[in-house]
Amino acid sequence: MEYQFSEIEAKWQKAWEEQGTYKVTEDPSLPKFYVLDMFPYPSGAGLHVGHPLGYIASDIYARFKRLKGYNVLHPMGYDAFGLPAEQYAIQTGQHPSETTRKNAARYREQLDKIGFSFDWSREVRTCDPAYYRWTQWAFIQMFHSWYNKETDRAEPVAQLVALFEKQGNREVPAAHSCPVVFTAKEWKAMDEPQRMKILLDYRLAYLADTMVNWCPGLGTVLANDEVKDGVSVRGGHVVLQKQMKQWSLRISAYAQRLLDGLDQVEWTESLKDIQRHWIGRSEGAEVFFPVRGLKESMLIYTTRADTMFGVTFMVLAPESEWVQKVTSPEQKAAVQEYLEQVSHRNERERQAETRTMTGVFTGGYALNPFSGKEVPIWVSDYVLAGYGTGAIMAVPAHDSRDYVFAKTFGLPIVPLIEGCDVSTESLDAKEGIMMNSGFLNGKTVKEAIPIAIREVEARGIGRRKVNYRLRDAIFSRQRYWGEPFPVYYREGIPYTVEEKDLPVVLPEVDVYLPTEAGDPPLGRAKDWTYKGYPMELSTMPGFAGSSAYYFHYMDPGNPHRLVSEDAVRYWKSVDLYVGGTEHATGHLIYSRFWCKFLYDIGVVPEDEPFRKLINQGMIQGRSNFVYRVRGTNQFVSLHLKDQYDTTELHVDISLVQNDVLDIERFRAWSPDYADAEFILEDGKYVCGWAVEKMSKSMYNVVNPDEVVSRYGADTLRMYEMFLGPVEQSKPWDTSGIEGVHRFLKKFWNLFRDRSGAWCVEDVAPTEKELKILHRTMARIENNIEQFSMNTAVSSFMICVNELQELRCCKRQILEPLLVTLAPFAPHITEELWHRLGHTASIHQATFPVADVKYLVENEFAYPVSFNGKTRFTLTLGLDLDRDAVEQAVLTDANTLKYLDGKPVRKVVVVPGRIVNIVF
């Protein structure tokens, strides 16, 4: 019987589903292993062949771990809230939940055909109220928590209130944004709205006026990771800076823990670097500069306290409250005009103007506390309001931005490093010997920095300070298709909905657009109130639902908890997470933060969610081109095109095989080409090709369904792995798939004789056959553990080629081999397993253990080289020691020939590796 993959695959997919083969429950008698894929957003376009790459790799790993005796949790679900469904709803009026449901069904259909071992009974969808109640619940917990910097964890706000009642807020070690200082007495004298306003500045989920990325094109606010190069990542719309009242998560309180935690996880260094950079820890000092005519001193942040003597001016961010305080009457009009000008600029313009500095003098002066000199205070948008204190001391000689500013406005530049030349550019490097710097003269920069900070502290004009670039996460979106906030307003003050009333279900609206008044779409909902009070109109961002979904998989559908104690104590955290690197500064940071918070409040036992992370590469498209002679309907073959003036056009890759165009089908492809003419080479039309993004517009999309129906899921799975390392990006080229398909046919044929009849025999295998088997088993196990799936596939090919040559069809060889192959090709192996007489699934078998006695060789073909050049090989026993090998080689006839009578200077022998003769 031929290898009939379609029937085999359909049969076993059905059987696995019916028998619940991949259903998993907590089993304390077995070690656990949690393999997770980043869940997909179900888009309308469906899956292309690049999407399942990571899923296949993780599925192989999950199946392997099961065969090794682990209880494996391997779930899947959908990141189902998101902009595309909502934009589609705006255009068509179709409810986003409807589109999402359809798209998810399509995804499921496609995924099922590939034969994954997901436990679908644990499916989580972020848009399902039964799930998002836990997103809302977590928000409520954050609302009622504050960050205690002393205990370094989140604690209940009730405890904070107790502290306020006892001692006011001055000494409370909290991460906060509260501008006022009060005593216990003052706190007690406040009324409820006043207290609630204060507490908002301490909560981990808080409402505040903040500078946000406002995207008019999408009608919503965006988080920093959703903006790139001044435009929105989704849709590419212009983004403006705007002051708005928004919900935020105080993730900045966790900056140090997020940084430290990176040392505990097995992620690639480059991904950790991206996160480290995003967190952006810097060590420096905050220093007060007295201001002429004011009692109050201005606070600045610097990492270069050593350069204090070189400060020749100060710069304020346009948004700084100090601008109004220091501006002189004469400069008021100019400053106003500048602020006006700056406010109209969007992020892109602000960034594009790196070269031309803008700014204005405020008319105010600050006093350099070290040199005693007065320096002018300027305003410029090169200083950011959100970092440090929104004010800087400018040292043009040693900071390139200050340098450009000084040159632009003719401000003095005082060099502080001996022998440096600042006539054309600043010297930013932290090296050299200090000069012009009073008590720091003669010191190196590295010595001077701590000395200067110590001096600042000794004089009581500032203190050592660590800053982070990481900002609090803006958590409101002025959109419809997201989790509603469990928040209502009483007298303008936000309160959370009682937990017993969760979930707060997303209400229906007539259209998915903002209201006339400019409120978000939820402003259109009828009776959008709680206990008679108005509800919050924003919804949560995309990352809300994806920050803890991996916990709910452990205990899906639990109506009482995100995850039960028993379940989370068993599954703990994700052992292996597979997904794209594009989530480095979004999902992967937010999830870590969310997990640490849940850890702080005692809901989960570990504070890092993803122990090991593998980033799968992208599968790129391989496009084909035809060359049309300009102004004609004539097409010229690739290698002749240089003789003509041509236009390169994408051609659908389904019309091309091995870069040769199917002319008839090309003519039928579009009416424009119906009467096309062709200039051929060797009777063929050869197409050009290029590696590009896989996309419809390039006509290079390959759909997994098509591959499955032509070659089967087992072939698709193995070919995706065979393409190359999982982590690497590489182009998809369907022509290569034949080799993998051929391999599976050969493998199938090992079980049959020449006539096609079943021929597996119970005969003792030979030493040689056992060696082939055990070597393969050992390699595969090693390859899977290293996540080197491509070399695993090669190892199988080599094994099958060798067994085929030996015409081996012995049960004792084929049976263990089947189990070894099962993670890669689950269907064909299941079929053959049952034909061998088994009744239970092969996926519940045990992975065979390689016996070392079959792995050791007793002979080795030594490559013998002369002065590093390999000339011949000499097979010798591996039991020979260094001297014996040397003797054997030196007396060999071949050696004498290559030496040609010259004296040997040195012989290098590495037993079991190489012999090198130097002469």
Place this chain on the structure above:
RNA sequence: GCCCCGGUGGUGGAACCGGUAGACACGCGGGACUUAAAAUCCCGUGGCCAGUGAUGGUCGUGCGGGUUCAAGUCCCGCCCGGGGUACCA
């Protein structure tokens, strides 16, 4: 600009700790089977040079240096491609 990661045949890619570069596969060329095609099987396949020939020589892992008996692998300096980040004081 700064920080990562890459660069190996016509193509995708192998090569453990420095030890026979190009495994495995595609493609291509040749052959067998066939009326023919598909499928299958066998042989060859990095470049150049020499030889009728089994073969021999030589160059070769982006470029230029270096360390070493030996370098795709380690070190220094560049070039190119991809990703991250960017007035973060």
